[in-house]
Amino acid sequence: MPNRHSPDVVIIGAGVVGAACAYYAARSGLTVAVVDRGPVAGGTTGAGEGNLLVSDKEAGPELDLALLSTRLWRELSAALPPETEYEPKGGLVVAPDEPALQALRTFAEGQRKAGVTAAEIPADRLADLEPHLAPGLAGGFHYPQDAQVQPAQAAARLLAASGAALHLGEEVTAILRGPAGAVRGVRTPRRELLAPAVVNAAGTWGGEAARLAGVHLPVLPRRGFVLVTEPLPRVVRHKVYAADYIADVASGSAALQSSAVVEGTPGGPVLIGATRERVGFDRSLSTEALRRLAAQATALFPVLAGVQVLRAYHGFRPYLPDHLPAIGPDPRVPGLHHACGHEGAGIGLAPATGALVAAALTGAEPPLDPAPFRPERDFGPADAPTQEQQS
Amino acid sequence: MTTSPSDPAAGAGPAADLAVVGAGPAGLAAAVTAAALGLTVTLLDAGARPGGQYYRHPDPALGATRPQALHHDWKAFTGREAELRAYERAGRVRHLPNRQVWSVTGSGADWTVHSRTDDEAGQPVRARAVLFATGAYERQLPFPGWTLPGVVGAGGAQAMLKSGLVLPGTGVPPARAKPRARGRVVVAGSGPLLLAVAASLAAAGARVPAVVEAAGYGPYARHTGTLLRNPAKLAEGARYGGALLRHRVRPLLRHAVVEAHGTDRVEAVTVARLDHDWRPLPGTGRRIPCDALAVGHGLVPELSLATALGCATRTAADGTAALVLTPGLRTSVPGVWAAGETGGIGGAQLALTEGEIAAHSIAGRAVPAALVRRRARLRAFADAMGAAHRPGGGWTGWLPEETAVCRCEEVPAGRIREAVEELGATDARTVKLLTRAGMGWCQGRVCGPAVAALAGGGPAADRRPLACPVRLGELAELPVD
Numbered sequence: 001m002p003n004r005h006s007p008d009v010v011i012i013g014a015g016v017v018g019a020a021c022a023y024y025a026a027r028s029g030l031t032v033a034v035v036d037r038g039p040v041a042g043g044t045t046g047a048g049e050g051n052l053l054v055s056d057k058e059a060g061p062e063l064d065l066a067l068l069s070t071r072l073w074r075e076l077s078a079a080l081p082p083e084t085e086y087e088p089k090g091g092l093v094v095a096p097d098e099p100a101l102q103a104l105r106t107f108a109e110g111q112r113k114a115g116v117t118a119a120e121i122p123a124d125r126l127a128d129l130e131p132h133l134a135p136g137l138a139g140g141f142h143y144p145q146d147a148q149v150q151p152a153q154a155a156a157r158l159l160a161a162s163g164a165a166l167h168l169g170e171e172v173t174a175i176l177r178g179p180a181g182a183v184r185g186v187r188t189p190r191r192e193l194l195a196p197a198v199v200n201a202a203g204t205w206g207g208e209a210a211r212l213a214g215v216h217l218p219v220l221p222r223r224g225f226v227l228v229t230e231p232l233p234r235v236v237r238h239k240v241y242a243a244d245y246i247a248d249v250a251s252g253s254a255a256l257q258s259s260a261v262v263e264g265t266p267g268g269p270v271l272i273g274a275t276r277e278r279v280g281f282d283r284s285l286s287t288e289a290l291r292r293l294a295a296q297a298t299a300l301f302p303v304l305a306g307v308q309v310l311r312a313y314h315g316f317r318p319y320l321p322d323h324l325p326a327i328g329p330d331p332r333v334p335g336l337h338h339a340c341g342h343e344g345a346g347i348g349l350a351p352a353t354g355a356l357v358a359a360a361l362t363g364a365e366p367p368l369d370p371a372p373f374r375p376e377r378d379f380g381p382a383d384a385p386t387q388e389q390q391s
Numbered sequence: 392m393t394t395s396p397s398d399p400a401a402g403a404g405p406a407a408d409l410a411v412v413g414a415g416p417a418g419l420a421a422a423v424t425a426a427a428l429g430l431t432v433t434l435l436d437a438g439a440r441p442g443g444q445y446y447r448h449p450d451p452a453l454g455a456t457r458p459q460a461l462h463h464d465w466k467a468f469t470g471r472e473a474e475l476r477a478y479e480r481a482g483r484v485r486h487l488p489n490r491q492v493w494s495v496t497g498s499g500a501d502w503t504v505h506s507r508t509d510d511e512a513g514q515p516v517r518a519r520a521v522l523f524a525t526g527a528y529e530r531q532l533p534f535p536g537w538t539l540p541g542v543v544g545a546g547g548a549q550a551m552l553k554s555g556l557v558l559p560g561t562g563v564p565p566a567r568a569k570p571r572a573r574g575r576v577v578v579a580g581s582g583p584l585l586l587a588v589a590a591s592l593a594a595a596g597a598r599v600p601a602v603v604e605a606a607g608y609g610p611y612a613r614h615t616g617t618l619l620r621n622p623a624k625l626a627e628g629a630r631y632g633g634a635l636l637r638h639r640v641r642p643l644l645r646h647a648v649v650e651a652h653g654t655d656r657v658e659a660v661t662v663a664r665l666d667h668d669w670r671p672l673p674g675t676g677r678r679i680p681c682d683a684l685a686v687g688h689g690l691v692p693e694l695s696l697a698t699a700l701g702c703a704t705r706t707a708a709d710g711t712a713a714l715v716l717t718p719g720l721r722t723s724v725p726g727v728w729a730a731g732e733t734g735g736i737g738g739a740q741l742a743l744t745e746g747e748i749a750a751h752s753i754a755g756r757a758v759p760a761a762l763v764r765r766r767a768r769l770r771a772f773a774d775a776m777g778a779a780h781r782p783g784g785g786w787t788g789w790l791p792e793e794t795a796v797c798r799c800e801e802v803p804a805g806r807i808r809e810a811v812e813e814l815g816a817t818d819a820r821t822v823k824l825l826t827r828a829g830m831g832w833c834q835g836r837v838c839g840p841a842v843a844a845l846a847g848g849g850p851a852a853d854r855r856p857l858a859c860p861v862r863l864g865e866l867a868e869l870p871v872d
């Protein structure tokens with residue numbers, strides 16, 4: 001079907017990353033179409049918690065991306081409606097013992113050099129920040145830059161603000177290529193959307209979308225469970241988690257790992273999440289995952305033991321073997337851009353990703369060095385077929 | 392003697408052949424039939440006594456002597472309850488009352504049933520097969536004023552009569568109510584239950600100024616064959632009809648309560664005529680004073696535990712999501728069976744029949760042909776009823792923007808419409824993520840059908856990995872895996 005008003009760019013995926021790409025592309029003057037086989041935020045974004053964390057990231061390219069995002073989220077909070085629930089509440093990382101505290105000090109030192117604000121909180125001052133915290137902790141670090149949004153709202157409001165044409169309930173079944181191999185647009189069961197650029201923001205399904213263009217991108221699912229309690233008065237004020245969480249994030253292990261991040265929400269419920277395990281797309285409930293989350297949360301906040309958990313949910317993080325997202329143009333297919341593989345940080349990293357993609361689409365100066373996120377990079381020995389046999 | 396829920400030995404012991412969740416007609420029939428066929432059975436239910444939603448026991452404190460007065464086939468129940476007790480004494484059935492099952496995990500022939508009592512965790516129950524007989528809850532379609540005190544569910548009113556013997560609108564047992572205190576109860580909504588409720592209320596002394604039914608009985612005509620093959624069901628209908636006539640109650644067809652009025656509690660309702668798609672016709676409203684309103688639009692299968700295991704669902708004739716079942720009542724997940732309302736709303740007789748069929752199937756026995764025939768007949772009847780009373784899409788026409796759809800989270804219809812029309816929500820799940828509708832205590836059991844209708848999609852199958860709330864401390868103390 002010929003399109004009289006072909007967009008400048010088609011974005012595959014109406015999750016928070018696709019939404020941020022649409023927002024920044026539109027702000028750069030491009031006309032944008034977004035296609036999703038489901039509703040807005042129907043993928044991993046709808047299962048995410050909305051932590052915008054710098055605290056859990058060691059100095060390096062991901063932290064740089066997170067710091068840029070932190071600034072952009074603050075700007076966005078003024079531009080987007082209040083339903084986005086942006087809250088710069090700050091994070092508190094606690095250490096159960098002296099060795100953990102020492103490790104945390106070294107970690108924070110590296111982060112400070114990259115621009116993170118981190119203040120050590122001695123054991124006897126922890127209660128000032130979190131009155132209900134368990135006694136006996138060795139100390140902790142306060143990260144005032146950690147913030148939060150409501151992920152589904154964030155995605156929906158970014159999309160609405162972008163003015164992009166939305167095609168929901170339409171699966172992209174082909175990425176169209178011209179005679180020289182450059183992308184020409186996408187095909188869905190309902191239409192052909194022609195455009196000189198296509199952004200793969202298909203999240204955990206980004207590997208399949210890449211395959212539609214004939215390129216390899218080893219995105220894998222990493223499952224996470226979250227517990228949601230009954231609505232409570234403000235019991236937990238920051239994002240609170242134990243220091244061993246940082247080790248889990250950086251780990252590539254397939255086994256179940258967890259260190260609960262505990263936080264209150266404006267709606268009242270306390271969120272406790274999330275576990276990390278690579279079990280393919282297994283949707284069954286793991287009572288072991290729930291047990292660990294609950295045990296860790298009650299260890300941090302004993303008062304929560306008597307609180308009712310109303311629901312539990314899970315999602316599948318888009319995971320790349322080297323723990324960095326794929327962002328930017330794919331030199332193997334002219335006109336194809338990637339914006340996927342953000343694992344457990346896609347909500348936090350969405351604005352910086354969108355800004356990078358918009359810069360690449362318009363040829364503008366990128367806001368930071370995009371090289372570490374090159375989609376065609378070598379993913380190393382972990383990118384082997386056997387690693388995908390986890391389900 | 393029943394096992395005390397706090398008995399530490401209650402959860403110990405080897406795996407049972409079968410765990411049955413739900414001790415309503417379906418679960419009870421399944422448990423005793425399976426035991427008769429030689430299986431060891433553990434039967435768990437949230438209630439204190441077996442019987443489910445249908446066979447309800449009056450509170451002993453009220454001293455009611457004839458619970459059977461509100462049940463036509465009390466014997467079908469007492470017989471099975473006696474069998475249950477006998478099998479319990481023989482050690483073939485373990486009945487665990489007051490147990491809310493929050494999750495079932497496992498696969499194949501190795502299942503674990505996780506449950507809790509009001510105060511503590513229950514020992515996990517192990518079993519080689521699982522049967523879900525978890526019944527149903529009422530379908531509510533909101534309207535202005537539906538959250539006023541004095542507005543109760545139609546099934547809820549019936550349940551109150553059976554167990555508390557309290558008349559809605561009066562707060563007193565009918566036997567003790569002075570004639571003047573007896574309330575006027577409007578019965579409204581859709582479905583065969585309305586007539587039963589109205590008849591019970593009238594028999595208990597309430598005045599029923601109107602029975603307001605949104606469907607016409609026209610669709611029944613298309614199913615005369617099915618209706619005639621179910622003489623018992625027809626007799627049941629005729630009995631209610633006769634009882635109502637005696638009390639001078641005539642159903643108002645193709646009408647709905649489009650608003651309940653009152654400040655502290657309901658004082659009147661506005662009833663309007665509907666078109667064939669349940670859209671209220673302007674200018675047809677009229678006010679009926681009352682002291683209570685019993686309203687319900689049929690039932691919705693309770694599938695949380697089953698869908699958490701991945702059991703496939705279908706859209707049933709009444710528009711609800713029900714489990715996909717084989718003739719032997721297997722779900723799509725090996726090792727998991729279902730019976731009763733979970734396979735589609737069909738009533739207590741069908742639930743009893745399906746419980747027996749499932750037990751045969753689980754025991755690896757041939758299902759007696761009489762049971763198969765009976766099930767087919769009752770299912771056909773249920774489907775005909777379901778189709779006749781399936782809500783027409785126009786009902787949202789009586790829902791103004793400011794009316795709360797989700798009462799737990801106080802989400803008005805306007806916010807849901809905004810999520811659908813402006814924010815890209817195309818299903819109930821996304822509406823929930825964007826508005827919090829369905830995130831509260833009832834986890835969408837009350838607002839689910841309404842939200843799905845506003846989202847424009849089909850019915851959303853229950854998606855609740857936790858079937859009921861669990862204390863965090865109980866989760867923390869689960870056995871380490």
Ligand SMILES: Cc1cc2nc3c(=O)[nH]c(=O)nc-3n(C[C@H](O)[C@H](O)[C@H](O)COP(=O)(O)OP(=O)(O)OC[C@H]3O[C@@H](n4cnc5c(N)ncnc54)[C@H](O)[C@@H]3O)c2cc1C
Nearest residue numbers: 013015017037043044045048051172203315345346347348
């Ligand atoms: C339990 C859990 C907790 C989390 N907590 C946090 C947190 O606190 N903070 C944080 O920053 N991150 C968190 N995350 C991670 C975060 O949710 C993800 O990184 C992020 O949502 C990814 O967004 P996305 O837009 O890339 O993917 P998605 O939201 O999955 O969007 C991809 C979209 O692409 C669509 N799609 C795929 N293929 C096609 C196709 N062929 N055609 C059309 N459409 C297609 C899908 O339908 C989907 O809607 C968490 C994740 C989980 C599972």
Ligand SMILES: Cc1cc2nc3c(=O)[nH]c(=O)nc-3n(C[C@H](O)[C@H](O)[C@H](O)COP(=O)(O)OP(=O)(O)OC[C@H]3O[C@@H](n4cnc5c(N)ncnc54)[C@H](O)[C@@H]3O)c2cc1C
Nearest residue numbers: 413415416417437443444445492526546731732738739742
């Ligand atoms: C409120 C209400 C009133 C009704 N009134 C009438 C009436 O007057 N006349 C009529 O003919 N029909 C009536 N019905 C319909 C009738 O009750 C059903 O047709 C019949 O009971 C179906 O039997 P069942 O075994 O499938 O389910 P049910 O009788 O509903 O039994 C299901 C059982 O499962 C238990 N259960 C569910 N989930 C869990 C869990 N997670 N953990 C532990 N236990 C669980 C419940 O406690 C319940 O005991 C009513 C239904 C409802 C909901």
